[in-house]
Amino acid sequence: MSELTLPDLLVAFATFRQRLQPEWFAHVHSHGHATARLARSLTAACVKTASSATLDEIEFSAYMHDIGKYLVPKGVLLKPGPLNEEEREIILLHPVHGMEILRDLPYVTPVISETVLYHHERWDGQGYPEGLAGTAIPFAARTVAVVDIYTSLRAGRSYKTPLTRNSACEALREMAGHELDPGLVNDFIKRVEGRLTLKIAKPPDPDESAYSSLIRETLRVVM
Ligand SMILES: [Fe+2]
Numbered sequence: 001m002s003e004l005t006l007p008d009l010l011v012a013f014a015t016f017r018q019r020l021q022p023e024w025f026a027h028v029h030s031h032g033h034a035t036a037r038l039a040r041s042l043t044a045a046c047v048k049t050a051s052s053a054t055l056d057e058i059e060f061s062a063y064m065h066d067i068g069k070y071l072v073p074k075g076v077l078l079k080p081g082p083l084n085e086e087e088r089e090i091i092l093l094h095p096v097h098g099m100e101i102l103r104d105l106p107y108v109t110p111v112i113s114e115t116v117l118y119h120h121e122r123w124d125g126q127g128y129p130e131g132l133a134g135t136a137i138p139f140a141a142r143t144v145a146v147v148d149i150y151t152s153l154r155a156g157r158s159y160k161t162p163l164t165r166n167s168a169c170e171a172l173r174e175m176a177g178h179e180l181d182p183g184l185v186n187d188f189i190k191r192v193e194g195r196l197t198l199k200i201a202k203p204p205d206p207d208e209s210a211y212s213s214l215i216r217e218t219l220r221v222v223m
């Protein structure tokens with residue numbers, strides 16, 4: 001695994017999955033791509049609180065955050081109904097799988113592996129895999145958590161109907177302070193409601209972003 005470069009890994013996974021399991025491919029890659037764009041814009045908008053995680057690292061980890069789902073059987077991942085206990089246990093492992101897939105690869109920084117590992121932690125400590133709470137959850141992981149939930153609600157998942165923008169924002173408001181960082185939810189909703197998110201989604205210097213280039217190149221090859 002460590003002899004592969006990250007582009008090799010992405011292309012190998014994506015090509016295989018696109019050919020053999022297109023629904024699976026669409027689930028992870030489309031969702032990752034949408035999440036990456038919004039995570040970058042949210043972070044750029046509140047960069048004063050962005051700590052040391054760079055925009056590139058956040059964008060890239062948002063893109064890769066569900067890569068551990070490559071190890072989740074398609075029947076579980078795309079099940080058209082509520083999961084049973086055993087299936088839920090399988091899904092809960094995807095952040096750890098994702099971190100294990102990525103951590104030894106070139107390009108992958110500690111911020112990236114941590115974000116993938118902790119993107120399902122909750123502000124109230126009831127998340128997984130470690131039950132971290134509040135600001136003990138790395139900033140990048142808190143950011144990706146907000147955007148991940150928003151893109152999932154907007155797209156609809158499995159048996160759930162896609163929500164409108166307003167309904168998705170309302171759902172985020174209800175999660176603020178429980179599941180999600182309330183400050184980040186506030187910042188995100190302000191931008192979504194002001195329709196600023198998409199306008200600033202483009203990185204200020206896309207040609208100089210190694211991770212943006214890597215994502216673009218991967219999508220060019222596999223889409
Ligand atoms: Fe996830």
Ligand SMILES: [Fe+2]
Nearest residue numbers: 031065066148
């Ligand atoms: Fe996700």
